[in-house]
Amino acid sequence: MATMAQAIRLALHYGEENLGVTDVFGEDVGPPLGGVFTCTQGLRTAWNSPLDERGIVGMATGIALAGGRPVAEIQFCDYMFNAIDLLKLAGNASWGSNGAYHLPMVVMTPVGSGIHGSMYHSHSVESVLTHIPGWKVVMPSTPLDAYGLMLAAIEDPNPVFFLPPKALLRTKGEEPIPGEPEDARELHNRIDAPLGDRSQWKPDWPEVGRHLVPIGKAKRMREGRNATVLTYGRLAPVCLEADKQLRAEGFSFDLFDLRSLVPLDWDAIVASVSRTHRLLVVNEDTEVTNFGEHLIRGVIDRAFGELEAAPVLCAGADVPGIGMAWSLEAASVPQLPNVIAAMRALAVAPAREAGGRGFLELPTRLARYR
Amino acid sequence: MATMAQAIRLALHYGEENLGVTDVFGEDVGPPLGGVFTCTQGLRTAWNSPLDERGIVGMATGIALAGGRPVAEIQFCDYMFNAIDLLKLAGNASWGSNGAYHLPMVVMTPVGSGIHGSMYHSHSVESVLTHIPGWKVVMPSTPLDAYGLMLAAIEDPNPVFFLPPKALLRTKGEEPIPGEPEDARELHNRIDAPLGDRSQWKPDWPEVGRHLVPIGKAKRMREGRNATVLTYGRLAPVCLEADKQLRAEGFSFDLFDLRSLVPLDWDAIVASVSRTHRLLVVNEDTEVTNFGEHLIRGVIDRAFGELEAAPVLCAGADVPGIGMAWSLEAASVPQLPNVIAAMRALAVAPAREAGGRGFLELPTRLARYR
Amino acid sequence: MDTSLELRIHALMVGARVLEEQLIAMTRSGDGYFWIGGPGEEAFNVPLGLLVHKGEGPAFDYLHLHYRSSATLLAMGAAPIDTLRQMRSVATDPYSGGRNFVNHYARHDWNVVPVTPTIEVQYAQAIGTAHVQRRAGGEGITIVNGGDAGAAEGDFATSLVWSSRPGQELPILIVVANNHYGISTEQRTQWAMSDIASRAEPFGIRHARVDGCDPRASYAAIAEAMAYVRAERRPFCLQADVSRLHGHSSSTGGGLVAERDGLLEYEAALIAEGKLTGEQAAAVWDERRRALKADLETVRGEPFPDPSTIHAHTFYEGEVR
């Protein structure tokens, strides 16, 4: 099975050959490295940019303005904060020109913690990016979804953020990409750049097929009854594992990998909450003005009456960075034990008592789960 | 009575003379203009910077690192989005150095809509800024609060965002600044720069006094029973007016101008919600991943059981800009009729029925109030 | 330059000036809230507009303009009434549907990309259209224009770095319209050099400085720079020294200030050279003023945007191009 990095590479290859992608570029994206996470090795249109994120976003905007179809990489999402204005401007090109222009561009940038990225290299960015109107925002948690979301992002006429979790780029999935060789070694030999001199190397691309994950559709990972759990990215497999362990205790959860943060699959979310009557949102961004709070508010708007316990956010601590020491990282972004504790606590919270104001005040701050 | 712009100027003057302010600077902050909103006219330490917001934030950081006490202006908050990284770094200087450094710096930048700022010049930024850990965030809605919050911001050893609403900078308050001349004309003559040649002009500062508004304390503007209303900035006087009109209909609201967004006055908020059992948050930032959603989640965390109706957010439409045409601006950021409609709707929403799931699903999207 | 072109430039300059004066008047008559525009830049902007290869797509020139570029648009053939529409923020505004400030153009069929409300970012975006044109070959180039003060933003440096990458040089004309001010701040208090285009020198980028108040000198300088960029597919950086005849914007009053007026100078020269009479010149002004008055009446009858359209085009709704 392909890793997520390989899946992205295959998607970009498919995009170059079939969807009109003209430029895959960014810092160290072209040869010899092919991306610090190897996502862009061997691609025909990949090239190295200067070390200048504003230039990268501006270049992508300009390419899209001139009818090209760029996939720009910001090496780590953490380096994008000097270009939020340019991203906002890309997001308002269509609206601001009253529809005269549109920008089919993808900005791909790895997000989140879990690779010992330390203080600044471990950001989650969904709270900032979902607040920029005019952009779609997708985040895969499996290689196949990465493949399908990238194809959908490329085909979309709007700017799309494609946000692979750093911590999952090297993990393999359970579902093959259509056309992927069965043997992982074969895939490796055909498309991973060799160590050492690469100047003569060319990938031997497998014939991968068209597989789109529609933007705006959540994936129900598990069906269950104790609560609805909304998550995405690095924490999707963590929540799966938590669900598995809690099933042994007799609990079960309606577990969603949202995949698409803008637009949201409100239908699926509301239908689930209307069945489970409880809601937990799990992400790793810092907890103040967190996208998960939007999810909670959106559910309240649509189905407050369905909630029989307080909706809960399990998110990152409100601290200026992620500590380098593992003891600190584990204390500031949710880990498996925190997620299990949050899920269990929500499942056992007493339903509000008839007529009273007896809702359990659930502790939702990460710190309290430790 | 002083306008808010004059109040800020007086506060900066007080800061220069008594609190060690070393630099008030930014684009057009020094002579001859003294700020596009006149907030920095006549100040001893005011100077004009190059047109470079990254330089401005970097300069402020460096001044604070070297023991100075800067107040940097970003001319409109809308120009700050190319410097979010530098702001984040300022916010993590203390945490990241484990307390070795601290940055006593104020970034002052006018925010919000209401001055025909069009597409890009009408941003609200609190949702982005409250998500940057390590910064305090204050927003005045009256001249006296502007004065007191600026003094507190200057005295604070941490970086502080001081966010006067663009639309209120020219409005007068009802409470005088200590030491302010009684006659507004006198104040004008003494501290407003004259039209025409200003090269010989010097202000004749009144002896203003020390008046601090502690950061972290909300102001209860009105006491009432139908619901708790949390707001700040431009919409504070709008909510006051809405409350006034609704009192004629027999409603009353526990109305708070938060003033300090980080840190929040949770004690006051929770105490109020525990009394009114209903919550409305009113702001003008776009509604997806909006700081008001944090307020709602925070109340849910602390007092879900107290809520007898769904908490409501009345905020800006999720569009990429504010239309230049007034018809468009009024359709995208809350205006008085929207606020009145939201307050009334919340006040009359039936309390949840005993035992059932009968909470009224309140329409919270701005569009639905029109 | 033949006389007919000289007279055409004159007429276009007058048209642009009169348009800007009309816009300023509209801030006072309640027909608009905020004015920003280009009176004082016509002598440079009209030649620029005339020399553009106008059309859609990479074979034609891309324009990344600033908010003082009305004369360029008019020289390209834009209808003045459309600028009045944007000023009044009516629904018929073809550039933004009443959503953006006046003189913030966007025209897909002419490769005029949206004028940005933030300073200097166009220099970071322009490298992208130029990149597509570098690959496309042909004669299409990218033109980017902005002010002197704004060149202090890193984006100006970005345009120099990215347009001079060895073997990847971009066909881009980088213009700095130097009016010696950023709002109230004098250039000489913030800049070590008076010719900002000289910053291109260490990058091996050709550069020049021209009197942007002189339309004939501007025409020649732009033509030469463009010829180089079109043929050599390499960047060129051009500073034009211009005036800011009505100050920064309506926020600073919008009144006339004492600066060189390239239009009056030029008109006087044409008269002295016997190419135009005083009456003919006056007729040009009158005709434009009259036409604009009629345009304004038309625009006043047009509706403001319907608030129910507020979400339209947040995401693209048109045909995918």
Next chain:
Amino acid sequence: MDTSLELRIHALMVGARVLEEQLIAMTRSGDGYFWIGGPGEEAFNVPLGLLVHKGEGPAFDYLHLHYRSSATLLAMGAAPIDTLRQMRSVATDPYSGGRNFVNHYARHDWNVVPVTPTIEVQYAQAIGTAHVQRRAGGEGITIVNGGDAGAAEGDFATSLVWSSRPGQELPILIVVANNHYGISTEQRTQWAMSDIASRAEPFGIRHARVDGCDPRASYAAIAEAMAYVRAERRPFCLQADVSRLHGHSSSTGGGLVAERDGLLEYEAALIAEGKLTGEQAAAVWDERRRALKADLETVRGEPFPDPSTIHAHTFYEGEVR
């Protein structure tokens, strides 16, 4: 330069090299996750550290360093064990309490401001400490150091613009440590010029280029540049051509690469000049290695940060200075 200084420089260079080798070994022994550092920059960074006016406050030099500046810190007198502490992310790490990557220094008593995890932003911050020093007078200056690739960010231009404002010139030494690469990307593919310091020319900023693999040339060039900045209170831009002996970081392997080694060249020269014997040189290396081994044992016994401290210093808790 007298021999005792030459030998001191040698010993410091060896100490820095051995420290970096130890750090790389620690990524393999599980004593740390990520390494980035400065082997190949010692010949420039040791002289820089020796020439710093070390102390607290504007009368002394401010250092805005990058993640390859270990040799500068050692030359200033930092204890190598503290770098091991940061590498292992133990609570005793005096620079960040186990919160930041290795070689990300912050020392208030020496005016070493926090090394930033993002490239080039230090150039935008450095103008602020220099501004305070301009006003303070005296001899204190600001030194900012970063890489070649990073100079493509607008912040490099910001440092040039802001440090050369007429009448407001800043006492700042702007260094570009040019190792000809940004991670995998060769400088010559992205830059039109080989001397990035030449970008200072149009700003009227003095500039120079030095062989940063030669400690004696570096010492002289830094001393000259500093003397100018200290006395004239004006900016100076200096490019040092250096090596990147173990590649970019542990992410790219951390193995030795075939580049000029300024330390070995220098050691050979000192031996050839009769100032050092082979045995003496070997003894310096041995002694440093032995000491570091002992340091590592100490560090291994030290605790990791207590998770309950996670919120500490989010807001300042110390005495207000």
